Amino acid sequence: MSNNSSFSKNIKNALVNSPPGEWMSTIPEECIRLNSGYPAPTLVPSEGIKAAVNRLIDEEKDLPLHYIGSPQISRLKEQIQTRLNERDIYIKSDELLITSGACQAIDLIARIFIDEETVVAIESPTYMEALEIFKNYTSQFISIPVDHHGLQTDRLEEVLQERRENGLTIPKLLYTIPTFHNPTGTTMSMDRRQHVLELATKYNFFIVEDDAYGELNFHKPPVPLMSLDKNNLVIHVGSLSKVVAPGMRIGWVAGPSELISALAWFKKDLDHPFAQATMANFIEREDFDKRLTSLREVYGEKCKVMISALEKYFPESASWYIPAGGYFVWVKVQGVDTEVLLKQALSKGVAYVPGKYFFYDPHVGTEYLRLSFSYADENEIRKGIKLLGKIIKP
Numbered sequence: 001m002s003n004n005s006s007f008s009k010n011i012k013n014a015l016v017n018s019p020p021g022e023w024m025s026t027i028p029e030e031c032i033r034l035n036s037g038y039p040a041p042t043l044v045p046s047e048g049i050k051a052a053v054n055r056l057i058d059e060e061k062d063l064p065l066h067y068i069g070s071p072q073i074s075r076l077k078e079q080i081q082t083r084l085n086e087r088d089i090y091i092k093s094d095e096l097l098i099t100s101g102a103c104q105a106i107d108l109i110a111r112i113f114i115d116e117e118t119v120v121a122i123e124s125p126t127y128m129e130a131l132e133i134f135k136n137y138t139s140q141f142i143s144i145p146v147d148h149h150g151l152q153t154d155r156l157e158e159v160l161q162e163r164r165e166n167g168l169t170i171p172k173l174l175y176t177i178p179t180f181h182n183p184t185g186t187t188m189s190m191d192r193r194q195h196v197l198e199l200a201t202k203y204n205f206f207i208v209e210d211d212a213y214g215e216l217n218f219h220k221p222p223v224p225l226m227s228l229d230k231n232n233l234v235i236h237v238g239s240l241s242k243v244v245a246p247g248m249r250i251g252w253v254a255g256p257s258e259l260i261s262a263l264a265w266f267k268k269d270l271d272h273p274f275a276q277a278t279m280a281n282f283i284e285r286e287d288f289d290k291r292l293t294s295l296r297e298v299y300g301e302k303c304k305v306m307i308s309a310l311e312k313y314f315p316e317s318a319s320w321y322i323p324a325g326g327y328f329v330w331v332k333v334q335g336v337d338t339e340v341l342l343k344q345a346l347s348k349g350v351a352y353v354p355g356k357y358f359f360y361d362p363h364v365g366t367e368y369l370r371l372s373f374s375y376a377d378e379n380e381i382r383k384g385i386k387l388l389g390k391i392i393k394p
Contacts, residue, residue, distance in 0.1 A: 010116060014136040023128055023357035028346060032384035035351040036375040037182070037327050040302075043295060044245050045282070052282040069273025073098075076280035080238070080252055083288070087214070088227035089236065094257040097264055098250070100272055102212050102239040105253040106130050106175075108263045109208055109235060110137045113172055121159075121171040123151055125330075125358030125365060127182045127210065130175055141360050142171055148321050150188030151176055153195040160203045171205050179222045180213035180326025183358050183370040187222050187324055197225065200233040212239045213326035215292055218300035232256045240279065242327065242374075243295060248275045299327070299374060302381060306373040309382050313389030327374040330355075333392055338369040344391050350384040 004012070027033060056064050056072070064070040077096055084091060099105040106129075114120065114137035122131065124143035134141070144156045156174075163170055174196070178188035188196075200207050209225045226236040232255070239251040249272055253263060306329055307322055320331045332355075333341075339354040355368025373381055 010137070013116065013139070017132070017135045020129075020132050023353055025342065025346065025351060025353075027351050028349070030349060031346060032350045032380045032387070033375050034371045034373075034381070034384045034388075035353045037372050038246060038375045039242060040298065040374060040377070043298060045286070045291075046245075048282055048286060049245060049248070049278065052278045052285075056277055056281050064274050064277045067269070067273070069271075070277035070280075072277045072280045072284075073273055075284065076250070076276050079280060079283045083215075084236075084238075084254065087221070087224055089224055089254065091254050092257070095260055096252060096254050097260050097267065098252050098271070098276060099267065100251065100270065101241060101246075101249040102210065102237050102251040103129055103133065104249075104267070104270070105237045105251050105263075106208070106210070107133050108267055109173070109237075109253065110134055111266055112259075112262050113206070114138050116140075117169070118173075119169045119171045121156065121174040121205070122360065123176055123181070124360065125183055125355065125368070126175065126360075127177060128357045130210065131358075131360065134175070140169070143360050146181065146184050146186060148186055150178055150181065150186050150192055151196065153192045153199065156196065157199055160199060164203070170203050173206050173208055174200070175208045175210065176225075177210045177212070178225055179211060180216060180323060181328075182213065182326070183328050183353070183355070184321055184330040185323030185326055185328045186321050186330075190223065193223065193225055193228060197228055197231075197233070201231050205233070207234045208237060209234050210237045212237070212242055214238070215243055216295060216299060216327070217325040218296055218303065219324050226254065235259065243292065244279070244282070248272075248279055250275065250279050296325075299325075302373040302376075302378060303329070305378045305381050306371065306385060309385035313386045315389070315393040318392070327372050329371045329373065331369050331371060332367055333369065334367060336392060337366050339366065341369075341391065345388060348387050348391060350387045352388070 060070055077098055081096060110133055116138055118138045119140040120134050120138060121142045121144060123146045142159055145152045180187060207225060211224060214224060226234040236254040303323060310320060317334045318331055320329050339356055342354055353370040355365035356362035359365040
């Protein structure tokens with residue numbers, strides 16, 4: 001008997017999907033990484049993290065290395081609450097759960113809400129790893145387009161109304177990245193933020209707000225959906241991966257206490273207590289506002305460099321949105337299959353992510369590509385865009 005024959009039905013269904021991380025190409029060593037949604041190496045506080053580790057061990061000896069870990073872990077939750085308070089999100093301790101990155105938060109949400117009959121509304125395009133997670137639990141999706149003002153809430157309303165009139169299942173969840181969207185870089189307008197909250201109330205669904213890039217604004221910071229929510233329908237997911245270090249795996253989910261209790265039930269002790277205590281120690285001594293100001297300035301300049309290079313080197317048939325924050329620029333190249341183009345690009349020394357991986361229906365994304373300005377330095381960005389431009393218009 002094969003092992004597969006003993007798998008549960010939902011696992012068998014999940015394994016029919018493309019494997020996780022299929023979008024991650026094998027990148028030659030000297031390649032310019034315009035594909036990498038990572039912080040700039042110079043902005044990862046390795047020395048600060050090292051000092052936090054040393055302080056932790058010096059002060060507490062073996063304690064942080066045990067199952068329960070350091071008592072400093074509780075401070076991390078307080079620190080995240082403080083950060084959320086500064087963005088007008090006011091929550092109690094039992095309304096916040098620390099997770100091992102944002103993806104664990106999304107997986108836990110999917111685990112308690114979704115079965116194979118559940119309908120999930122997603123943006124088109126959307127964050128590919130969230131899509132991978134949701135597809136492990138259901139195959140029932142509604143894709144709503146994104147434009148330069150974010151999720152097209154008028155289209156969402158049309159779909160919801162049609163489904164109600166025809167007796168079809170209303171989505172239980174809407175997953176959205178309203179602020180500095182991955183991959184498009186767009187930000188949902190205030191009118192649409194209000195509208196989507198009204199729709200959630202009218203049609204009784206939860207909004208999963210993925211706010212991984214929310215503090216990386218280049219101009220005026222947008223208002224988080226959760227701060228506008230009066231009916232406890234927004235589940236807010238956040239992370240320190242983009243503003244501190246992704247390898248620390250520190251994320252969170254905020255929501256009603258009953259929901260947080262259910263998430264914690266299934267999360268159990270799947271934590272990284274040493275990483276959490278280290279992060280708490282680091283934040284305790286870090287001027288976080290100063291850090292965010294520096295990140296915004298650096299990424300804002302790198303974004304300008306990328307946009308300028310695109311204007312100089314890409315053909316007129318190409319188009320893109322100009323982000324007001326975050327890590328990414330989303331480019332449409334008419335008549336070009338970007339997955340096919342990637343092989344040539346890698347051979348010339350530049351990498352990106354083909355657009356197909358960000359759509360439930362991959363055929364919709366063949367003319368798109370995602371570029372990251374976060375990881376590469378400014379000279380690499382200029383060189384990489386110039387190389388891509390030559391490949392696209394030989």
